[in-house]
Amino acid sequence: MVRTETPSPAKQRAGGDGGTHDLAAGLDALETVETGRAPLREVLLTKVVPPLTAVALVIAVWQTLVWAKVTDEGSLPAPSAVWDSVSDLWLQGTLLEIVWTSVSRGFSGFLLALAIGTPLGLLVARVKFVRAAIGPILSGLQSLPSVAWVPPAVIWLGLNNQMMYAVILLGAVPSIANGLVSGVDQVPPLFLRAGRTLGATGLKGTWYIVMPAALPGYVAGLKQGWAFAWRSLMAAEIIASSPDLGLGLGQLLENGRNNSDMPGVFLAILLILVVGIAIDLLVFSPLERAVLRGRGLLVKN
Numbered sequence: 001m002v003r004t005e006t007p008s009p010a011k012q013r014a015g016g017d018g019g020t021h022d023l024a025a026g027l028d029a030l031e032t033v034e035t036g037r038a039p040l041r042e043v044l045l046t047k048v049v050p051p052l053t054a055v056a057l058v059i060a061v062w063q064t065l066v067w068a069k070v071t072d073e074g075s076l077p078a079p080s081a082v083w084d085s086v087s088d089l090w091l092q093g094t095l096l097e098i099v100w101t102s103v104s105r106g107f108s109g110f111l112l113a114l115a116i117g118t119p120l121g122l123l124v125a126r127v128k129f130v131r132a133a134i135g136p137i138l139s140g141l142q143s144l145p146s147v148a149w150v151p152p153a154v155i156w157l158g159l160n161n162q163m164m165y166a167v168i169l170l171g172a173v174p175s176i177a178n179g180l181v182s183g184v185d186q187v188p189p190l191f192l193r194a195g196r197t198l199g200a201t202g203l204k205g206t207w208y209i210v211m212p213a214a215l216p217g218y219v220a221g222l223k224q225g226w227a228f229a230w231r232s233l234m235a236a237e238i239i240a241s242s243p244d245l246g247l248g249l250g251q252l253l254e255n256g257r258n259n260s261d262m263p264g265v266f267l268a269i270l271l272i273l274v275v276g277i278a279i280d281l282l283v284f285s286p287l288e289r290a291v292l293r294g295r296g297l298l299v300k301n
Helices: 009-031 040-068 079-092 095-126 128-143 146-157 161-185 189-197 202-213 215-239 249-258 262-294
Strands: none
Touching: 040 079, 079 095, 079 262, 095 128, 095 161, 095 202, 095 215, 095 249, 095 262, 128 161, 146 161, 146 215, 161 215, 189 202, 202 215, 215 249, 215 262, 249 262
16 A cells, blocks of 8 residues: 655645745746846947948948949049048148037027927827817928928028028927827826826826826937938028038038039038937937836847
8 A cells, every 4th residue: 555645734835835936936037128238249249340341331332433433533532532621621620610510500409499399299299179280280391391491591580590590490390299299199098097096187297197108209209300400400501501600511511512522522411421320329329228228128238
């Protein structure tokens, strides 16, 4: 006769506790998000090497087209000619001044657009009558090319910085407002009901519930708003060129065209591109990563 031993109550409790502990540990593992920083070598291989390779490939194709003489040198300058233009501006001490003139204007105009577009977006998102009245206008303004505002802005305000800021506002405010409206529309109704239950209504509910929940759409609107602000500024500087406005990147491009200086034209285009990419990498990409990381959607920094 085989005798079976019944586990004691203490052992049963221990086994039960162990199973519960294992289950909790498993659930914790599922919720754990890896947030450690990637090794330097991995960062270099994934984030630095690919863009540098792309730039080298573009320069190689560019130089090949010059050697193949697909067009005359006056239409397609060699990369070395563009580099000579950079060296000349650097030696004259005007390169950084030109870049700063445009960047400072762009940031000032963008901050004004941020101050106007944010409350406007909240108003459109939260008040049905305002959305019905202004929503279609904002969408239409966002699709309107910014260059269309330059001639009337010059007539209304003259050739000055106020005209530049007006064009930037007309280009950036609709994008920021529409981005915030889109973010608010995606806020789960459960969040709003929970906020009202806790007493977060009115401005308090907007600050503590709506804005944090709408942050991804809002950040996307800011990113797009900066792109529109930068493009609007370049259009204004190209068309409304004046010595009183100082020399910015748009004026540099227009001067190159007027003087048939193709290396100068290519230099201005490259500087405009570099500034746009740098602002995105230094300002908006970290902001976007911070928002995603705060929601547990980013695995690694």
